[in-house]
Amino acid sequence: MLRLYDSRYSGNSWKIRILLNQLKRPFERYTLDLESGETKSDEFYGLNRFSRIPVLQLEDGRTVVESAAILLYLSEGTPYLYDDPYLRSQIIGWMFFEQGDLQRFIALSRVYHIRGMADKMSQQIERLHADGYLGLEKLERWLVAHEWLVGDRYTVADLALFAYVSLAHQGKYEMERFPAILRWLDRVKGQPGWLDIFDQSPYQKGNSRASAK
Ligand SMILES: N[C@@H](CCC(=O)N[C@@H](CS)C(=O)NCC(=O)O)C(=O)O
Structure with missing residues (x-):
């Protein structure tokens, strides 16, 4: 399953959760606490060379970083991106x-x-x-x-x-x-599948760090 590393207040991560919901793609959410510097660990650097969220981790473990790149990756072949x-x-x-x-x-x-x-x-x-x-x-x-x-x-x-x-x-x-x-x-x-920032997508299958700030 796809895994999204995010934080509660992050607008960049919100973009990705909206699109995952619009695409009806199941994902696991892993919420980091930015104020306590969780993006700065060596372990997280291994996932994102820029030490930031959002990070989309694919089923095979590879990661896509930068919100725009993640949106382009997920929307490939869907009505949300043009082929032209x-x-x-x-x-x-x-x-x-x-x-x-x-x-x-x-x-x-x-x-x-x-x-x-x-x-x-x-x-x-x-x-x-x-x-x-x-x-x-x-x-x-x-x-x-x-x-x-x-x-x-x-x-x-x-x-x-x-x-x-x-x-x-x-x-x-x-x-x-x-x-x-x-x-x-x-x-x-008004677009189908739009979610507010603190709404939880029905396609979200758990968040091991749901209480992170
Ligand atoms: N250009 C990046 C910006 C990402 C970004 O600014 N992430 C913030 C949260 S929205 C972050 O991780 N801040 C914590 C940090 O830099 O340690 C994107 O679009 O994904």
């Missing part, structure tokens, strides 16, 4: 944009707020917001004129961007500035 090379390149382009222009800026602002560090980190948060808003403005501009990020349907590009953009308000981004993004977030949430 041009359309695939557009999906991958959005995934690079998510990682370079959105993910870190949103995730760090969110972590500082969730962990009660917002006052101490206020200058960093201001810089993160400045960069994050540039990405969100580009996304808004696209979504004013397009229903989906690529082509005429929901794909792993939408899922890849959805996770952190939908969590941005937790990092105190003013999302009411982006009405087209808000409408698109609702369209993604």
Whole structure:
């Protein structure tokens, strides 16, 4: 069975759990406690050379790391990824944009707020917001004129961007500035098999570390 190494609050891992649920793929979940540094062990380095979650472990023990790579791996041959090379390149382009222009800026602002560090980190948060808003403005501009990020349907590009953009308000981004993004977030949430971040997929077959923070 597939095994997903994740953490409770991780938006990058949430992307993978949504897709596994949408694909109806059974998986075992292994939740790590990030605050106590569980991703930094030598044992975990053996699974992911970047020492981070999410990690998807295949039935034969090999691992796929990086959320975008995992989404591409799992969606191969499914309606969530196009076969056409041009359309695939557009999906991958959005995934690079998510990682370079959105993910870190949103995730760090969110972590500082969730962990009660917002006052101490206020200058960093201001810089993160400045960069994050540039990405969100580009996304808004696209979504004013397009229903989906690529082509005429929901794909792993939408899922890849959805996770952190939908969590941005937790990092105190003013999302009411982006009405087209808000409408698109609702369209993604309306997709069959969509799961909220703390929901458990019926295809999840156990979590030996369910109590990890
Ligand atoms: N580019 C990576 C980012 C993964 C990432 O930032 N993981 C975070 C949790 S969401 C993590 O493992 N942080 C703990 C650490 O770096 O030790 C991806 O998209 O998978």
